[in-house]
Amino acid sequence: MENKNLEYVTFGGGCFWCVESCFNLLKGVESVISGYAGGHKENPTYEEVCTGETGHAEVVQIAYNPEVISYDQLMDVFFFLHDPTQLNRQGNDIGTQYRSVIFYKDEAEKKRAEDALKKSESSGKWTGKYVTEITPLPEFYPAEQYHQGYYNVNPTQPYCSAVVGPKIVKFKKHYGEMGMLNGE
Structure with missing residues (x-):
């Protein structure tokens, strides 16, 4: 039975291969599409x-069931998976296409993204x-x-x-312990 109540979120946190592979493991995530925005x-x-000349970032667009996983939980994972203090890079991946970015569809989602960012900043995880x-x-372009x-x-x-x-191993350890992974 198809769930018509899916919601979508789009963000970039470095190479989309890394981000996509981890989000696909979460309960409640129906699909993850790598793309550009x-x-x-x-x-x-x-x-x-x-080339960095198009202005696009490598992003993922996630379709999720909010009855299983919340927007806030997805944001926690987003800030876990990449270093939001690195400008236009993640590790050795350098360029504006690897920037940390959250795209929103309306003012309500913008507020939720701002709140998630503030929560992560206050957590002390990243200095x-x-x-x-x-x-x-x-x-969004797939x-x-x-x-x-x-x-x-x-x-x-x-x-x-x-x-x-290695990112997947770290991710599975952390989120598996929290019971958020498929098959847990």
């Missing part, structure tokens, strides 16, 4: 986004000034098909082995 070019390609942008979602579920198909690819895999 926040730029000025229609239907950008990965190669174009990588330094947060640089996460909170901005309206003008358009990334090319080969990016969807990339880690699941390419776990031994060098970037996946060195960056994505």
Whole structure:
């Protein structure tokens, strides 16, 4: 039976392979689509986004069931998965396409994003000034098909082995202990 009550959230926190692979493990997350948002070019390609000239960020758009997982829980995961104090980068991934950004669809969601950011800042998890942008979602463009579920198909690819895999292990340990993962 299809759930017609799904909600959507779109944000970027570095490489979308990392973010997508973790969010797909959460109870209540129905789908995660890697893509691009926040730029000025229609239907950008990965190669174009990588130049930094389109203004887009690598993002994920998450469809979730709010009866199972809340927006606030998704925001907690978002701030766990990346360092929101790094401007236009995450680790060795450097460029505006890797910026920390939360896109909102209306003023109510903007307020929820601002509250989530303040909560994370006050938690002390990350030291330094947060640089996460909170901005309206003008358009979301799904990334090319080969990016969807990339880690699941390419776990031994060098970037996946060195960056994505360890992030998933850390994520599973933390959120598995909280009982938020599928199969827990």
